[in-house]
Amino acid sequence: MFAAKLYDGHSAFPHDVSAAFADGRLTLTQDDGWEDRIDAALLKRLDGGPELIRLGRSDAPGWRLLAPAGASAEVESFLSPPDRYGRWIDRIGLFPALLVGGALTASVVAFGYFAPALLAPHVPMSWERNVGSAMVGDFGDIRCRDPKGQRALEALVERVAPGSTDGPDGIKVAALDVSMFNAAALPGGYIVVFKSAITESDPDALAGILAHEVAHVKRRHVTQALIRELGIGALIRLFAGNVGANAEQIVSLSYTRESEAEADSDAIAMLNRANISPKATAELFASLSKETGEGNGYAAEFLQSHPLNAKRAQKFAHAFDPRRKYSPALTRDQADALFNVCWKRPVK
Numbered sequence: 001m002f003a004a005k006l007y008d009g010h011s012a013f014p015h016d017v018s019a020a021f022a023d024g025r026l027t028l029t030q031d032d033g034w035e036d037r038i039d040a041a042l043l044k045r046l047d048g049g050p051e052l053i054r055l056g057r058s059d060a061p062g063w064r065l066l067a068p069a070g071a072s073a074e075v076e077s078f079l080s081p082p083d084r085y086g087r088w089i090d091r092i093g094l095f096p097a098l099l100v101g102g103a104l105t106a107s108v109v110a111f112g113y114f115a116p117a118l119l120a121p122h123v124p125m126s127w128e129r130n131v132g133s134a135m136v137g138d139f140g141d142i143r144c145r146d147p148k149g150q151r152a153l154e155a156l157v158e159r160v161a162p163g164s165t166d167g168p169d170g171i172k173v174a175a176l177d178v179s180m181f182n183a184a185a186l187p188g189g190y191i192v193v194f195k196s197a198i199t200e201s202d203p204d205a206l207a208g209i210l211a212h213e214v215a216h217v218k219r220r221h222v223t224q225a226l227i228r229e230l231g232i233g234a235l236i237r238l239f240a241g242n243v244g245a246n247a248e249q250i251v252s253l254s255y256t257r258e259s260e261a262e263a264d265s266d267a268i269a270m271l272n273r274a275n276i277s278p279k280a281t282a283e284l285f286a287s288l289s290k291e292t293g294e295g296n297g298y299a300a301e302f303l304q305s306h307p308l309n310a311k312r313a314q315k316f317a318h319a320f321d322p323r324r325k326y327s328p329a330l331t332r333d334q335a336d337a338l339f340n341v342c343w344k345r346p347v348k
Helices: 069-078 087-092 094-122 125-138 147-160 195-199 203-218 221-239 244-251 257-274 279-289 300-305 310-318 332-339
Strands: 002-007 015-022 025-029 035-039 043-049 052-057 060-068 172-176 183-186 190-194
Touching (some): 015 060, 015 069, 147 172, 147 203, 147 257, 147 332, 183 203, 190 195, 195 332, 203 221, 203 257, 221 257, 257 310, 279 310
Parallel strands (some): 172 190
Antiparallel strands (some): 002 015, 002 060, 015 025, 025 035, 052 060, 183 190
């Protein structure tokens, strides 16, 4: 038992009381016979000082009990220790709390990493098709429209992926009159190839590039990249029609290393089935890997959206079989037509 002063919350004057803890309760008494019993669970420690212990009640905001520091041992034996880091941390301990926090952080990071791959297959292709169609339509005059060249470009896609251009969800490929070495897969199964990629690589190497983009389309890597880089909210606004604000970002989408590796493996398999030599693609990638991506190198844009390294070039090189007799990706006439796909004929 110890002496204390009680502020009951109803008057401003303190009351001298005797206090004792027993059976999970704090019992307060006065000489005149007054008595009050309070469950220890309702009591909480308040800021005090070196010579004073202050207690409060969770069910009575103005209630205060001031006890001398000598009663500290008795108080501590009945009350839970004061919060040091926060209620739930104090309940389970600092080290377990750090483990829980680390696990939660890892879960958030893992969800952010795996969510695009999990969500992408559930995005309707019709939504993407609307976005891709709007983007290709916005290219306007820079889209190359030579009929023979367009047919040759489509024939090259069909060569590496037979039947892929058929049907309402078939791949749509377009050449763009832009002096830049690049190719990109767009939402909805669209693939665009820039003029420099056509004129500065032979058809066999271009077949490898197109096969790589076809793989991105078929594996829904485009949708995954959209979710990862734009987020779900921006993606919904994009599918609702706000294409222009994100068009440039979509063209320059970047993929994860895993996605690029998958696209490379699929491209090699496509070239193998089509009996097209992967050697030209390997030589092209080896040449591009020497570019720094800085300054005005002709491959700078390609390097930004398709990070290259020697191992990727080696992957295609190792797929080449010197004993095999490969066939050209296109006939001579098709190759000539494709080379001139962006040639603008004079208006008669």
